[in-house]
Amino acid sequence: MRTIRSAIPVALLCLCGLSACSSTPQAAGAPDSAKGAARPPSAGSPAPARSATPSHSAVPPSRRPASHPPVNYTPSWPDRTTRTDAGHLVDTCVPKSLRDKATTLTTSDGVHLSALELGDGPDGVLLDHEQGYNICSFLDIGKELASRGYRVVIPEYRNHGASEHVADNEHIDRDARAGLAELKRLGAERVFLGGASCGGTTAAVAGADGELPVVGLLMMSSPARCGGVDAVAAVRKIDAPSLFAVSPGDMNGAVEKQVREVYAASAATRKRLVVDRSGYHGTDMIRLGPHGGELRRDVISFVVAAYDKAR
Template identity: 55%
Template sequence: MFWNRRARHRTAALSLAAAAVLLSGCASTAPVTVDGSPSPLQSPAAHPRETRAVVTEKPVSYVPADPKYTVRTPSGHLVNDCVPRRLHQYVTTLTTEDGKHLSTLILGKGPNVVYFGHQYGGQICNFLDLAEEIAGRGYRVMLPEFRNHVASEKAAASSSLDAKAAFDKLKDLGTKRVFLAGASCGGTTAAVQGVESGIPIVGLTLLSSPARCDGDAVAAVKKIQKPSLFMVAHDDMQGGHERQIRELYAASAATHKRLVAIDGEEHGTLMLYGSKEADERRAMVISFILNALTADNEVGVQD
C-alpha cells in the first residue's frame, strides 16, 4: 500500500492493490453538474467554539498494518501519526465482529453524526479537515481507519465488517441521525452499512464510489431519500468509476440529488485537494453536509 503523506490533510493516493479490486473510474477539472433540482448551496454559518467528548474506552493490543506510521496516544490507543497530538484524546479502538481492531477518531458530541469512510489505500486523515470543520458546528463525527491500513490491525480487507463495527458504536452512543460520506469503497460500505444499521439517514455523499464493493450500494441508495451528492472524475480508472457513479445517481431515491463530474483522473478525496477548484469542491461538500444536517434538524423540531 502507498500513502501520500506530504500534505497537512494527508490525502492518500489509491493503492495499486486497491485499484485492482475496484471496478472503474473517471476524472477531470472544471465541474459539470447534473442536478434534478439545481439550488445553490448556502454558505456554512460562522464557526462556533468547538465542544468535544473525550473517548474513555480502554486500549487493546494488536499488530498495526504499518508500524512505521503508527504512534500510541497517552491513553494507550494506536493511531496514525497523521492525526495531530491535540486530537489524540479523541482516539479509540473499535473491535469488529471477527475480532479485528480499528483505530478510530470520534470528534464532537451529540446525537447527530457524520460518518466518514476512507478509500482503500487511504487513511484516517483523508477526511480530517472536513471532520474538524463539522465537529466545530456542533455535530459528532466518526472516522474509522479500516483494517490493513496504517494504525488499524493488519488483516485481510473487509470494509463492510469495519463499517458495521462503526455503526454499532454509533448506536451505542445514542445516535439519532447520521449523514453518510465516503470515498471509493469506503463510500459504498457507508451507504450499505448505514442503511442496514437502521439509524435514520439525513444525507449521503459518495466520492468515486463503486456501485458494488463489499456490498451493493445500488440497493442501498434506492432506500435513501435524503439529499445525496455524487462526485467523480471523468478519467478515473479510464471512465469506469464515472459509469458506476452514474449508475448510483440514476438509482438514487433522493428527492434532491446532485451529480458532479470533473475533468482529470483524481480518485476519491484527491478530488478535494491540490488546486483552487479542488478547494471549492471541498467547501461544496462541507456545505452540502451541513445544509442536510440543518434541514433535518429543522424538520425534527417541527415534528
C-alpha cells in the same frame, strides 16, 4: 448537474471496487486497487478556505459513555503507527493535538480499528476513507464539521494505518458498521453518511441497515460494487439528500460509469452529481485538485443543509 472544470491532464487511477481486494500494499499514493491497501500521500497539505455557510447550532456537551479500552494487536503500517497516552494505536498522520481523540473499535468479526471521535451532540457524521488511503483523508472535513456542532467518527479501515492487519479485505462493510455503531453508542440520534471510493460504498450499505436514521449521503468516486458490497441496492433504500462526486478521467472513465449507475439508482428526491475534471480520485479531488476548495465547501454546505432539512 454542476461541473467543476480544470485544465489539468487526466490522471489514470485504479479502483478496488472493480474487483475484490487483498491486503497487499501498493505504491504510495495509489487509490483503491485490486491489490489492497497502499500507503497514502501526505495529509499535511494546507486546508482550503473555510466555507461561508452559517454554522450548525451549537449543541451543549453531553456526558460521554465510557471510553473503549486500548487493545494490543498488530497494526497494518507499524512504521506509521504510534500509541496515545491512553494506550490506543493511532496513525502518525493525525496531529499530536488530536491524538487524544483516538479510540479502538472492534468489528463484528473481531477486527480492531483505530478511529477518531470528534465533536459532540446528537447529529452524527460518519466519514469512511478510500482503500489505500488512511484516516486523515477526511480529517480536515471532520474537524470543521465537529467545530460546527456535529459528532464525527472517522474509522481507519482494516489493513490500513494503525488498524489491525488481517488476511484480507473481504468484509470492509463491517468496518463502516463499526463506525456507525460507535456513533450510536456515543449518543448520535441520526447520521450523515460520507465516504470516498469503497468507503462511500460501504458507508451507504451500513446506513441502509437502519441502525440510525439517515439525513444525507456523500459518495466520492464510489463504485457500484466493492467486492461483495452492493451500493446500488443500498441507495435504493436511502431517500435522504445525496451528493455524488466523480472525475471522468478516473480509470479511463470506468469510475464515472459506476458512479452514474449509483446516482441513477438513488432513491433520493434531492440528489446532485458533481463532475470534477481534475482526474483525481476520492478525497484527492479536494486535497489536490485545482478546484478542491470549492468542492470542500460544497461538501460542508451539503451536510449542513441536509441536517437543516431534517429538522
